[in-house]
Amino acid sequence: TRLVLIITTRDKQLLTSYGVKRTHEVKELSKKDAIQLLKRKAFKTYDEVDQSYNQVLNDVVTWTSGLPLALEVIGSNLFGKSIKEWESAIKQYQRIPNKEILKILKVSFDALEEEEKSVFLDITCCLKGYKCREIEDILHSLYDNCMKYHIGVLVDKSLIQISDDRVTLHDLIENMGKEIDRQKSPKETGKRRRLWLLKDIIQVLKDNSGTSEVKIICLDFPISDKQETIEWNGNAFKEMKNLKALIIRNGILSQGPNYLPESLRILEWHRHPSHCLPSDFDTTNLAIRDLE
Template sequence: MQFTMALLTNKGAASSFTQRCRYDVFLSFRGEDTRNGFTSNLNGILCHNAISTFMDDELPRGEEISTELLKAIESSRISIIVFFKNYASSTWCLDELVKILDCKKNGQIVLPIFYKVDPSKVCSQRGKFGDALAKYEEKFKDNMNKVQRWRAALNEVGHLSGWHFKNDHPQFRFIQEIFEVISSAKSNRTQVFIVEYLVGIDSHVEEISRHLDIESNDVRMLVIHGLPGIGKTTITKAIFNLIAYRFEGSSFLEDVRENSSSKDGIFQLQETLYSEILGGRNLKVHGVSKRINVIKEMLHHKRILLVLDDVDKFVQVENLLGRCNWFASGTRIIITTREEKLLSILREDCHLTYYNYRVKELDEHESHELFCQHAFKRKKPMKDYLELVNQFIQYTKGLPLALKVISADLYGRNIHCWKSALDKYKRIPNPYIQEILKISYDGLDQTQRDIFLDIACFLKGFYKNVVVDILQSCKFYDPYYDIEKLIDKSLIVVSKDDKLLIHDLIQQMGLEIAQQESEGLKKHRRLLLYEDAPEVLTGNTGSDEIRGITMCSSHAIESWKDEKAQIFENS
């Protein structure tokens, strides 16, 4: 009988940030059903092998689940739920189940055991499960939300893959298999810190799980890419925390781009990779190439999970993994990047099964929830703030970084302050958000920076071939390559109808850079405010090369009817 974990394959699986766990296992069961048989035998083998287990049979039972029991669930790394035919006849057990699935959203491993009961009956609440819930609907008719929570919990856990014990199974072998999975999860405790308030994570986990397919024995690489601040690292940490224990070794290397900027940084990344997988052992050789050979020699026989976070050059992958052709069967490699070009390089140069996954912006509902969680510490806004919340969501355009930074800053502030902040953000970008978004811009050469600023200031929404023609007519060489570089760096995207688009916050970053550039030079290169055009052109306060003028006021257009918004070279 093969056990298939459902942590990744079910919608609703989410990730965690590391907590200090008091227990390895929380064992949930209906005492009268299995305490003196299966459950006690399972508890015995776990305790005998030094797996700390909380078994709730010593706590007094009442109508409501106790605070002590809730704390025990929260402080457990794994919850095992033993479903017997009479499980649902205990409201205590159903409350436990709701709490366990709530903890699952924060990274707790949940392992259901269907003991002589069909999982489909748990899921659909048929048979004795249905009878029990029907009685509760009558008993709690003034509190139907409670019953609905129980139904939803049974439906969710019934869809999780777990162990199904039937009468013809040898019980000892069944318990031994459960112990082996628990032991494996305990021995691999590698976890990475992850932020709270994970919103919109379910769909990502579901899709990425299909690409990873950790039951498959081939070697797979998944590249997660998208805009800066879109949540690539957060999603990857969620996946890592969910599946790391399924591998013989795992390593999460953060900030590869930044840490690879020096030889010492590369050495430290190599050291971390080696040490995390081999349990604290150190590399005792010097030189990047020699260290790669040692890493390959020591790890090529292990089924491992590797994450390289924030990669922007293929050489960074080579410095850590060599040619990517030495991994053991079942190994999974996840790379996050904002560089679109890296996708094709990895696909061609790494000889393994390859997938890529683009992270998209949050939708309006998800943006609303994430913003409110940080601004109000709850999912819905205070009534008087609703319109302002909607305006901030419109401003951030689904970018998680901006939603989190701005909403956290607004927490506890009054409406007047919110209105003032919104007005300021529309004029001046948040400096922290600006810094993150600007990393890709800083990696451009001067020509590419000029083209990006021209597109941000004047050409957003133009067809790509029109932009090429406009820039080329300004005595540029063919700008096609440089536009592709902007696409590679996720600064601009090409729509299905071949228009150049920019996320509003990245465009705002470009406008701010252009404005600062003009102030620094004390001469205008890009006239972004229609009021400036007459003054600059008549007062000769433009630079030697004015690159463009925006004319967007009906009054200005009437006054300057022979002019239009244009890109030109001042020759």
């Protein structure tokens, strides 16, 4: 009798450590199968449901990318709910992940070493979609060390993926990472390590409410035909004494900064509103400088 042992895990390194030679990556559910699973949980049936629910069913499947866990949790939570309740819940899930989903996805995050956790949150909040080399260079500047090993760990644990030489990750895992970071200072934006939300950054720039806790600012404006100029007085970085990375893309600020902290190692500012940097800022500390 031949014994076949099947191991399921999100950690590729675990398989390697046990000498597993044959592996198979389980793909996400097809759209048809995902909708069937969602209907079974939300309507307790495999049969056709009221067509008015088709759009919200498709929205959930698209957002979860066919992840069975998410479909089961969301479907169960929305059992017997009206379309308006579905729409409201979907918006809520997109903003703040469901606690049950977050708890299960967070298992992989909790198993990371502290520096690996920090690198994961840097990528999740600010660097998703960047080329691998760009991320390696940015992380090297942030940590004064090569982070290629850490990136490999995150790939092995299925927390990030590399596709076409760019780092990406599942929407649910991205939301999980951003929620973990947000929870460190849910009410005081200026006390977070990472700032990436447009409204949060605008608030900090206008109110001068940033603190020494802020390490990374990544402002990537949505590209549109009509962009508003953000009015600020240029002094917002004065209290951000530990700011290491300032990345501004596709944005228009009313003026350049009056002050930049000496801690800054990465300065990428597209459409920089001034011809020069503050006279008292030592540019030799910059590892990456890109002003357009």
